[in-house]
Amino acid sequence: MYVAVKGGERAIDNAHAWLAEERRGNPAVAELSIAQIREQLSLAVNRVMAEGSLHDPDLAALAIKQARGDLIEAVFLIRAYRTTLPRFGGSKPIDTGVMTCDRRVSATFKDLPGGQILGPTFDYTHRLLDFALAAEGEPSIAADAPDHCPAPSPAPSPATSPDHDPLQDKVKDAMAAPADIPVSHSVPHVTAFLNREGLIEEAAQDDTTPPDLTREPLELPASRALRLQALARADEGFALGMAYSTQRGYARNHAFVGELRIGTVPVEMEIPELGFAVEIGEIEVTECETVNQFKGSRYEPPQFTRGYGLVFGQTERKAIAMALVDRALRWQELGEEDSGAPAQDAEFVLYHGDNIQATGFLEHIKLPHYVDFQSELELVRKLRREAAATQATEPAP
Amino acid sequence: MKDEIDPNADRRAWMSLLARASGGRVAELLADRPDFDWLRPPEIGSTMVRGRAGGTGTPFNLGEITVTRCALRLACGTVGHAYVQGRDKAHAECAALVDALMQTAAADTTRVRVLDPLTREASARRATRATKAAATKVEFFTMVRGED
Known part of the structure; x- marks a missing residue:
């Protein structure tokens, strides 16, 4: 009240x-x-x-x-x-295949054309406080690639390579691109090769207009498009916790990071008054594709399945978490068992991942509730009076 | 592919270049501005950016970006449009002016004065980041284990 x-x-x-x-x-x-x-x-x-x-x-x-x-x-x-901005329209879906990559790593395939690009990462730092930053010194300057990269060491022949997997060769051949391919050119997704052998589910292109939870209230069951929108704007800590729970066994989904890339992509929009689409800018995004094992179902042969994360900016923890949670939420369409895990429960995930909704409801309880509390107080007093009266009339045991 | 028969390819290219440039830089390069009338004064709004599930699949809404748009008409009647990322109204105005000028007899000089420097600067920016990224490329070498 x-x-x-x-x-x-x-x-x-x-x-x-x-x-x-x-x-x-x-x-x-x-x-x-x-x-x-x-x-x-x-x-x-x-x-x-x-x-x-x-x-x-x-x-x-x-x-x-x-x-x-x-x-x-x-x-x-x-x-x-x-909420105060007029909406001019929706962009064409961004093409992450033409991303200018600052970073691109794969935990599943060592030899990618263009290689594993680490980018400006915290990975492999020692997590020791750097007191030089406290001294406000000049930062070290990033190295440029030498004009001619040293020739890569000759790859061991497949027969002698101890950890040889023919698929790795296929990946190499399929993408057969010069080793010094500029990072800025079209960079095919790693999952594309697994597609060629039919080893991974396809993400078939369609051009439906996606539902928008900023315009229509989020209702269940939510399509994957709606779930991805909710996850892209979800609280990073919440997404991280949910994703971590899937790794620890709540919804069994062992995920590999098939590919993680960070870079800029152009944003293209159809301009009604011109009648054609133009690029209206470019944004930095982080994309994560996970590769998950899948035993197959009545409809699908055993193959790898995919989880997807896409987030504004350099936000890789969030993108990886999003991909894991996306994959866990797909249990129904993949005909998997509902293990009752929180990360499989779309209602639980989608209705609790938004930190603004959550903080609004959580923090409102600190605002005045004097009248509510007054009635609670009256009720407790009344109950206590009644309890005391009952005790007085009943003989002690 | 699709650009082979696209009659608007040139205009799309310069509008894109102008949208991605910094507003102040376009203004610097656009030294003398012709008179014009507003058809639509600069207006700030948003565009919903979409992605695709799995990178190639069903579209979904990723989030919005701020965009400024405007339209103007030069004294000769040529109309220029701009849709540029961000909230810089002066940037949108300059971009629309250049868009209009590129459709007039002043196209060649405008290209030399404005578009060519922007193109060079954009590729320089891109190349700088690309070389920094390339310097972080991992050169694997395989250790042969002693079991053989």
Whole structure:
């Protein structure tokens, strides 16, 4: 029960003024600029864009500053701003096959054309605090590739290679591209080769207009398109926890990262007044494709199946988690058993993964509930009176 | 493939180049601006970006990007359009002006003054990142185990 409570305006104004002062912190320390946040806290910016479901690095940086670094509060600000924008239309589906890759690794195939590109990764760092950063020194400069890459060491002949798998050769042959293929050119997906042998399920192209949960309330059963939209904007921590649960055995799905790529893709949109499509910009995205074992069903032979993650920005933890959860949620269409795992439960995952919905409901309980509580108080007093009266009339055992 | 018979290929190419350039840079390169009337003054909105399940399958909504659009008409009647990522109205205005100029007799000079430098700068940016990425490419070598 909600009853309007008057009063408190002065307290609220003063609280907000103090908030602004605390946000600024010690005035003797230089103020952060939006550009500094955008450039130097870019992974926080990426997360706010992904979960805010709006790609605009300057706005996300502003939101982070305004929210004092509280990323969920920043996502809230972005979501609120997003609702004020007129929607010009929908883009053509982005083609991640033409991504200009900063990073591209596969945990399943060693020899990819273009190779395993590590990119600017935390992987293989020692996770030791770097006190040089505290000293505000100049960063080291990224190395450029030498003009002529050293010739790769001769591959051992298949017969002598200890870990030889003919499929790895097929991958190499199928993609037969020069070893020094520029990373910026069209880069085929790793799963494409498994398709050639029919070893993996296909993702057949269609051009239906996808449902949009920002326009229509999310209802169940949710199509895969709707689930992917919900997962792409879901809280990273929630997606991570759900994905981790599948790895630990809640919904048995052993996933390999078939491919993980980070880079920029053009965004193309049909312009009604021109009658043709133009590129309206380019965005950085992270894409993860998992390869999962599948025993087959009544309708499908044994083959690999796929989970898919696609997220704004450089957000690979989220993209991998999304792919694992996507795969777990596909149990029904693949004719798998429902093991009752939370990650298989679309209602559980989709209705609890949005951090703005969750925080809205969670945090509202700190706001005044005086009247509700008053009635609870009355009820408990009444029950206690009745209990005491009963005790008084009953003889002690 | 599809571009072989696309009569709008040139215009699509320059509109894309203008959209991806930084707003300030287009303004710098566009030294003298012709007079124009607004058909649609710059307006900020969003576009829903779509992806495909599995990279190639069913489309789904990934999230929105901010976009600024405008349309203008030069004194000669030529109409220029712009749809550019972000919220920079001045950028959209410059992009629409260049789009219009590229359809007039001033196309050649506009190409030399604006589009060519933008193309060079875009490929330089791309090449810089590509070489940095290439420097992080793993060169595997196989250790032969002692069992043989």
